[in-house]
Amino acid sequence: MVIMSETLKRDAEYLSPALGRAFDLVAVKGEGSFLYGEDGKKYLDLTSGIAVNQLGHCHPEVVEAIAKQAASCIHTSCVVHYPANIDLAEKIASITPGDLNNTFFCNSGAEAVDGSIKFAKKLKPGRTNFIAFKGAFHGRSLGATAFTSSKSAYRKFYDPLIPGIHHLSFPNIYEAKTQEARDKLVEHHEKIFLSYFDTVVHPESVAAIIIEPMQGEGGYIPAPGLDGSKNYLQFLRDFCDKHEILLIFDEVQSGIARTGKWFASNHYGVVPDVQLMAKGLSGGLPLGAFSSRKELMYEMPPGSHGTTFGGNPISCRAALKLLEIIERDNVMDNVNARSEQVFKFFESKFPGSDSRKPREDLNDKIKVRGLGLMIALVFPDAETVTKVKNYAYDKGVLLLGCGTYGNIIRLAPDLTITAENLQQGLDIIAEAIAK
Ligand SMILES: Cc1ncc(COP(=O)(O)O)c(C=O)c1O
Structure with missing residues (x-):
């Protein structure tokens, strides 16, 4: 007993x-x-x-940074501007892939997902559909749950969730024993993907595709594109460019050096339109973010999204110290x-x-x-x-x-x-x- x-x-x-x-x-x-x-x-x-x-x-250095900021100012919210927040956004612009240089801070991964979906809705009016992947985990808020499909238990009790979200299959090449079998598997998934747009959802009705470059809760599965396999993220990038769909990389788990580069997408050389991060960003304090290009971010007018605690000074100072140590050491x-x-x-x-x-x-x-x-x-x-x-x-x-x-x-x-x-x-x- x-x-x-x-x-x-x-x-x-x-x-x-x-x-x-x-x-x-x-x-x-x-x-x-x-x-x-x-x-x-x-x-x-x-x-x-x-x-x-x-x-x-x-x-110890993150603890010190937290203590120092706590002694100086704990919380202001969006009542005023504050330096910790600005310093961190500037730092993030230097590590995010490509030209993503503008950031919205929130408190968690799920909030980063929700924010990025609102962003896509604002940028793509009239496009009511979204593409996510089977096995994906995007969080537990009502919005993020609708994009999650790593376990149906996470969705049980909450249907109907947000309409217009389509889950397509994520290519797991790791059971294939030969390169030829891997290539065939990726091609097969690409065909299924394309045929979905020919038969069920028109590409011009899709606002965004959200994908974890490396699935997390779904089983730690990197997307094809490493070790000589066909680059599935590049395939998605090309498709999104062709149809003016936003490509969102959810790197809440795989970001902030966890895969040996700042972001898992760096291994693939593919730049999304929106980059999500949270978890490892702030040494254990709650902090999430979505980043995109300034000209796109400026399409969201003041007040179109918000938060009370998101990007609070203490989490931002802890994150700045953490990013500094990752580089320095x-x-x-x-x-x-x-x-x-x-x-x-x-x-x-x-x-x-x-x-x-x-x-x-x-x-x-x-x-x-x-x-x-x-x-x-x-x-x-x-x-x-x-x-x-x-x-x-x-x-x-x-x-x-x-x-x-x-x-x-x-x-x-x-x-x-x-x-x-x-x-x-x-x-x-x-x-x-x-x-
Ligand atoms: C890829 C991914 N996205 C989003 C989330 C949700 O993050 P949070 O639990 O901070 O809301 C997680 C959490 O595990 C995750 O792994």
Whole structure:
């Protein structure tokens, strides 16, 4: 029988159960790559609060930046202008792809999605349709839920949602064993995509296409276009250009250096019309944003969208410090080195597991895919994932699942994790799999 701590009893009494928790662990402190539990145990956190804590828990310089700003000014909202907000928008313009140079701040990923959809509606009057992808996760607000299709459970109870949203299939090439099979799969998806516009939705009725360049909750699946495959994002870019449709990249999870570049789209060399970010942007504080070109952003007149807390001074200062540290400490080099460490480790333990490139000898028990420190361990079933997660938890390692069928463990540690700490986690995962 599991004995509930007093804290968990109060949690159950006073907190809504709608927000499920991955573990019945009460954390009392976070430091670097570790969380400390009420139970006195230290846990290696390979989740970083769902891909948020890019610099680990409580990075001292981010904490200092927060404290300094808090002592100076906590909140003004849109009553006045303030420097932290302007400084961050200017900094973001220097890291967003291409010519995206103007930003609207909000508090979360879902708000960034909602804002970008309102933006598309304003820019494309009369175009009432939107295209999203199966397996996509865009958040839990009523708007973002309508674009989400990674699990029907997220939509259950809330239909009918926003009309005019069409979910097309996202090409997952990672099960294909040869380059030829991958190319065929991408071509097949392109055909389905095009035929949808010939038969169901006219392109001129579509305001925007929203896609995660690397699907997150749907299973950490990069869009085709890496390792010699046909570039699916470029295909979408060309289609959008041809039909004057806005292309929105939701990089709430894959952005801010998580994949080893500022944005996953950088790996593909494709520039969207609207770039979304949140999660890793502000060292754990609530902050989201959508960026586009100034001339487009200026089509939204004052008052056409708004927020009370969005882009608050403290979150903006934390974000500025975080972006500065990522650049100063070459954090992306660590992302790439630790990523290779993961792929090499699993390949040595489970030959044929590295499924980034097509190969005939794919391991059928575990496949590893992803980019940077956004890595999926794909198992045959959800039961294995539960066992591995529970074993790792007992040994002090926190892991999260993802994917429609629950058969995937995602590794999303902080981007500054050391080789030693990461190895400790990998050894325990391998031990769990062996068991
Ligand atoms: C790609 C993507 N978009 C949007 C969201 C929603 O973000 P938030 O939970 O901050 O609203 C998430 C959250 O997991 C996400 O992964």
